[in-house]
Amino acid sequence: MKHTALTALLLLLFITAMGQSQSNSWLRLSVEMPLAPKLNSVIEWQSRAQGFENGGLITSPLLHSVRPWLNYKIQENTTLSLSPIAYYYLYPVTISPKDQSKPAQQEWRTTVAVEQRWPLTQRFSLQSRTGLxxxxxxxxxxVIRVRQKFGMDYCLSPQVHVLAYDEVMANLYAGSFFEQNRLGAGVSFQLNKALGVETGYLYINRALPFYQGLLNQHVLYINIRLRFFRRFSAATGGGETLR
Structure with missing residues (x-):
């Protein structure tokens, strides 16, 4: 059993080392609005850019998207999320300059996910998110794709959190079974009650239908969060916006 695990690990490292590299930059803006004491809505706008293989400048678009979410807090540390429909405009992955001539395409995506949190100490917690x-x-x-994410959150202060996670994505219907693995780390800053920023780095191993082996992507990301607040009446659930 030990030899089998060691062989699998060495094979994964070999495939990763043999893969080519590409640089990305990702930007996301999220606006959150509470609808009820346990229910909120979020609208996300994303824009991603890419460079050519092996360290090229990040000059080509990768995708633009808009995605709405409804998040329902089932329990204190369990949240059910639904994105009924999201729109993506996808550009081809540019392994070489000739890939820029390939046509872009559109994607309509529906997502359901469950997120759980397990506080271990006052400052440290583990997290899990399972999505379909x-x-x-x-x-x-x-394509039908499943996503499994495990992570940790360390609270340096009420305004600053250090994050790390690993996420695996696999196709259950069509495409190769293994699609990608994302290993990430970042820092989240809560600048005030309404504004938060998260920035960090992702290392992605990604399988592409037209590419031999895995493509290694180095990603710098920034997530900006805007949050509106409402005070809800305990009797009616209505409320007023807090300025």
Missing amino acids: EFRNFSRQQD
């Missing part, structure tokens, strides 16, 4: 996505493409076969 139904992806409808304009130029390729539709």
